[in-house]
Amino acid sequence: MKVEIIAIGDELTSGRILNTTSSYAARQLFEAGYEIHAMHTIGDTPALIGEALKKAINEVDAVLVTGGLGSTDDDMTNEAVSKALNRPTLPNLEILSIVRAHLDEITSAHVGQLEKLAWLPEGAEVLNPKSRMAGYQLIHDEKPIFFLPGIPSQMKQLLSEHVLPRLATWHKDHYLTTYQRIFKIFSLPESEVNRRVGTLELGHAAHIGYYPVFPEVHLSLIIRDKRNRSAEKLFKSSCKAINTVLGDAIYGYDRDCMESVTGALLLRAGWRLAVAESCTGGLIAEKLTSIAGSSAYFLGGVVAYANELKTSFLDVPEDLLRETGAVSRETAEAMASGIRARTGADIGLSVTGIAGPSGGSPDKPVGTVHIGIATAEGTWATHFRFSGDRQQIREMTAQTGLDLVRKYLLQATGR
Amino acid sequence: MKVEIIAIGDELTSGRILNTTSSYAARQLFEAGYEIHAMHTIGDTPALIGEALKKAINEVDAVLVTGGLGSTDDDMTNEAVSKALNRPTLPNLEILSIVRAHLDEITSAHVGQLEKLAWLPEGAEVLNPKSRMAGYQLIHDEKPIFFLPGIPSQMKQLLSEHVLPRLATWHKDHYLTTYQRIFKIFSLPESEVNRRVGTLELGHAAHIGYYPVFPEVHLSLIIRDKRNRSAEKLFKSSCKAINTVLGDAIYGYDRDCMESVTGALLLRAGWRLAVAESCTGGLIAEKLTSIAGSSAYFLGGVVAYANELKTSFLDVPEDLLRETGAVSRETAEAMASGIRARTGADIGLSVTGIAGPSGGSPDKPVGTVHIGIATAEGTWATHFRFSGDRQQIREMTAQTGLDLVRKYLLQATGR
Numbered sequence: 001m002k003v004e005i006i007a008i009g010d011e012l013t014s015g016r017i018l019n020t021t022s023s024y025a026a027r028q029l030f031e032a033g034y035e036i037h038a039m040h041t042i043g044d045t046p047a048l049i050g051e052a053l054k055k056a057i058n059e060v061d062a063v064l065v066t067g068g069l070g071s072t073d074d075d076m077t078n079e080a081v082s083k084a085l086n087r088p089t090l091p092n093l094e095i096l097s098i099v100r101a102h103l104d105e106i107t108s109a110h111v112g113q114l115e116k117l118a119w120l121p122e123g124a125e126v127l128n129p130k131s132r133m134a135g136y137q138l139i140h141d142e143k144p145i146f147f148l149p150g151i152p153s154q155m156k157q158l159l160s161e162h163v164l165p166r167l168a169t170w171h172k173d174h175y176l177t178t179y180q181r182i183f184k185i186f187s188l189p190e191s192e193v194n195r196r197v198g199t200l201e202l203g204h205a206a207h208i209g210y211y212p213v214f215p216e217v218h219l220s221l222i223i224r225d226k227r228n229r230s231a232e233k234l235f236k237s238s239c240k241a242i243n244t245v246l247g248d249a250i251y252g253y254d255r256d257c258m259e260s261v262t263g264a265l266l267l268r269a270g271w272r273l274a275v276a277e278s279c280t281g282g283l284i285a286e287k288l289t290s291i292a293g294s295s296a297y298f299l300g301g302v303v304a305y306a307n308e309l310k311t312s313f314l315d316v317p318e319d320l321l322r323e324t325g326a327v328s329r330e331t332a333e334a335m336a337s338g339i340r341a342r343t344g345a346d347i348g349l350s351v352t353g354i355a356g357p358s359g360g361s362p363d364k365p366v367g368t369v370h371i372g373i374a375t376a377e378g379t380w381a382t383h384f385r386f387s388g389d390r391q392q393i394r395e396m397t398a399q400t401g402l403d404l405v406r407k408y409l410l411q412a413t414g415r
Numbered sequence: 416m417k418v419e420i421i422a423i424g425d426e427l428t429s430g431r432i433l434n435t436t437s438s439y440a441a442r443q444l445f446e447a448g449y450e451i452h453a454m455h456t457i458g459d460t461p462a463l464i465g466e467a468l469k470k471a472i473n474e475v476d477a478v479l480v481t482g483g484l485g486s487t488d489d490d491m492t493n494e495a496v497s498k499a500l501n502r503p504t505l506p507n508l509e510i511l512s513i514v515r516a517h518l519d520e521i522t523s524a525h526v527g528q529l530e531k532l533a534w535l536p537e538g539a540e541v542l543n544p545k546s547r548m549a550g551y552q553l554i555h556d557e558k559p560i561f562f563l564p565g566i567p568s569q570m571k572q573l574l575s576e577h578v579l580p581r582l583a584t585w586h587k588d589h590y591l592t593t594y595q596r597i598f599k600i601f602s603l604p605e606s607e608v609n610r611r612v613g614t615l616e617l618g619h620a621a622h623i624g625y626y627p628v629f630p631e632v633h634l635s636l637i638i639r640d641k642r643n644r645s646a647e648k649l650f651k652s653s654c655k656a657i658n659t660v661l662g663d664a665i666y667g668y669d670r671d672c673m674e675s676v677t678g679a680l681l682l683r684a685g686w687r688l689a690v691a692e693s694c695t696g697g698l699i700a701e702k703l704t705s706i707a708g709s710s711a712y713f714l715g716g717v718v719a720y721a722n723e724l725k726t727s728f729l730d731v732p733e734d735l736l737r738e739t740g741a742v743s744r745e746t747a748e749a750m751a752s753g754i755r756a757r758t759g760a761d762i763g764l765s766v767t768g769i770a771g772p773s774g775g776s777p778d779k780p781v782g783t784v785h786i787g788i789a790t791a792e793g794t795w796a797t798h799f800r801f802s803g804d805r806q807q808i809r810e811m812t813a814q815t816g817l818d819l820v821r822k823y824l825l826q827a828t829g830r
Contacts, residue, residue, distance in 0.1 A: 015443065198528075289696025312758070358707070
């Protein structure tokens, strides 16, 4: 079953807002077994909206439209649908009564402008009237067309609670199974990943894709087939072969991210981590704490952006800073052992470097980074020279720091 | 002059990768005065690529295609172009010689697979052969078609260095001027922004758009006209009127972000900030240090995720933590004054709260946040109850913390 996704909004075609909803919807639909024929983004221009919609209905089995359903003057989707599909807009009484009960937060007056939300193209079936979220289904040429708000949180909720369940019962013939695994790879270039995996003979049914997602490489293995034993067997043997040629450059799978994988290893080992960050300015701590439950293994840390803080919070000797500089192997080691000692963590991780654009020198150019690790076994630091802009260097540094902790844990816990 | 953008890649239509390049290109083109007719995303399927390309050439004046130019087996753009536009692929000798000089990092053998990069559709003019980036221009039906790599950093560089300059000299008739301002608004809901701005009579030529960009609202004012005094005057008076009705809920304009605006105010005041973060886990420090030059006004801080760190690094009394809990006005105040005293900063900012999904109670539900500020004038904390998921609560907390510092600076420095 083929689906097209149409996102609407001048904020998208002018590039002011990044379109995240189409990607999200594509992923959900793809994982549920649908094929995404195409995704389109167009402005709040009724004629273009109508044309794209009619073309999509012609080409595919279901259409998902997001955006332009709100009450402000630039929301034009309903008007466009009405014209293109020849369905006059009619007031939906349930929504109208909800809207009329809505009072302005400031003036307590009835907000007349919101009544626009109740006028929908003829035949519109509102997905969830009680939720106060715009969103409806039309059936046109015997195909389901879904209209969702462009606001990501609302779109996501309506997609999973209403669109996917309705689609699943619409046709039965899309029940192909998708066997899919994403291999998350760090510290190997894409060309090398391709070279190693290219030598494997996985057979024609196994579809391999390579995706550089800075700073990582993602490799996807997809097998689409009716659910059966031979497809399952091919999937398992392909996974095994890929794991063998890429080894521990694969840090995780599917929805894993570096911070969730490193966190899970810390949790299993029963060890607690603390960090001392200079050039990453809190990025490592932010990543670690973005995972719910991270307080079980992450104590916190110090963002020692100024040198005074390296001394006062991490006991890095002033002499050392003067002699070797803040960006040095010695300072990284002192920061790592300092944060470990001060917090009582099992592992102390430190980073110090030059993220740029200024601050580099011939001796220590932008991208020079030292990453330190302190454990009960000892303290050491590794020197890196990353390239890219400020954000890329910070991202590479944070990711590499977490990867070093991951690799240490794998080795120390004998996995 | 109308432009269409076509992004190619299975990683995009399956939603595995968020398409950021199309948005970026749209923004650059829009700001340079072009109209974006539509943006399409399609998979690595030659037939669909060809069809989309032919349709675009028919509809608009220039086309930008990104992705599918690499050397791995799933890169199919050149093949698709060759077929659709009836231009056989021919080897580009300059690229071929560069590729042949490229040795494998591991085996030092010649990498034959990369030769694919040199085979381009007839008529292709390579944008920057020396850069080792794929990317070329075709002229078809007297229209310029640009093919760029899907890798964001490469796409961006080629777009600004080659595509925009070439487009600018292509036609002269697009020299309409775009007067545009984005008003960046925080702490007012979209409906209230709409209500206030809706009462202004700005005239028909002033185009207003409202965009909720969590956690902010962006309002765009656009006037497109030939460069002339009356358009300029209308633009200035419209800006002034919008500023008047929204007041200090407007924190900045255009490419400003909260951390750059707050940072600029700190710099002008000559004050230095330090932060003590609990639930945001480093997010505030990370935002502040993402701005180049932030070391002039940001000292660093402590991510006191565990309570022990609140005591050892911030001198929050253990008794206080026991009596009022880590999420309390008193703890926020103690954290703010603790980080200020320990670092010698002029302003100490602290946050403590419950980001969820677990950890809430009837008394202190998920979303409960206290934000503290310590200055030479004294220390105080404000209580908030945010809604949303873990990331949203963290984002709202970080943004609100920075906004409180901004408002304090505006008031303290008399602006």
